[in-house]
Amino acid sequence: MVGDDPFDGPSETHSNGSASATGAAGTVESLVTAPESGAPPVRRDAVEVRPDGVEGDRYRRGDGHFQLDGCAVTLVAAEALAAVRDETGVDLTDGCHRRNVVVDGFGPGMDPLLDATVAVGDAVLRPTRRRPPCAHVEDLAGEDGLASALRDRGGLCCDVIEPGRVAVGDSVTVREADPRTAGAAIAERLAERDGNSDPGGVGERSRSEHD
DSSP states (O other): OOOSOOOOOOOOOOOOGGGGSTTOEEEEEEEEEOSSTTOOOEEESEEEEETTEETTOTTTTTOOTTGGGOOSEEEEEHHHHHHHHHHHOOOOTTTTTOOSEEEESSOTTOGGGTTSEEEETTEEEEEEEEOOOOHHHHHHHTOTTHHHHHTTOSOEEEEEEEOEEEETTOEEEEEEOOHHHHHHHHHHHHHHHHHHSOGGGHHHHHHHHTO
């Protein structure tokens, strides 16, 4: 399930990279589904995430506008929606962003979540790519300039690793950082260990001199 738009390439936005460590946490602020393509969004208190998408959403039913480029689940940042409201005056809290899960706590671009393994309520997801908006979202929302306002912060497209129930207020937790971040963290720890080790055997030479 995803917002009604095609993927048009990766974003270069970087936000809150320090939150990429395993255990970083946020919150489900709201949930949205649409029963069929073009249908008004429906705010939900809880949803069931199935292996192939969100129960009751158009993409799980095979009726998404961009079905060939569909995602099982989509996330969007609460911080991104707040920024759009501040910049344009457009309030998207009614779900016109057409993303399934609004997440608070990871910055507008949700960079720490991309390619990570993420627990969202009882479900486990893997955000695999960005989901920029397009003119279709703008048309459905009836707000000129919405697609441009959401560019670089239009959300993430996710695979379902483990299905489960997700409710408003549930935690969003990074279980495993993306491989690139994890590799960089390991390299940093190794560099720190090597830097703290006895360079050139100074300690050993000192002990020999006093024997």
